[in-house]
Amino acid sequence: MIVRVWEAEVQPRRAEEFWARLVGEAVPGLAGVDGFLGAELWRGVTEGDHRVLMVTRWRDEAAVRAYAGPMWRIRPVWAEGEFEALEHPPRVSHFTPLDAAG
Secondary structure: OEEEEEEEEEOHHHHHHHHHHHHHHHHHHHOOOOOEEEEEEEEOOOOOOOEEEEEEEEOOHHHHHHHHOOOOOOOOOOOOOOHHHEOOOOEEEEEOOOOOOO
16 A cells, blocks of 8 residues: 655635635545545644645555556646645655554
8 A cells, every 4th residue: 555645735815715625526536546545634733834635545556656647756646726726836755554563
């Protein structure tokens, strides 16, 4: 399994609208993608923190590559119209589980 963490800082005046779009469109849109195992959305909790994290879980590297393309390790994915709501381009990072028993 691979966990993909997509992180962005949203413009304060667009934050609520952007978060609603992620919840209502982005995550549900992933449901039919082969190898997609689930997602969580997180937002900053302190006043003035308009960051958002989308944590997605994928079956394997092939599934992430099919979703995000050949530059999946460094290239974030965003939908048309989302970029205008962001302060900076989003960042993406990936993780695999550690074997706690080993």
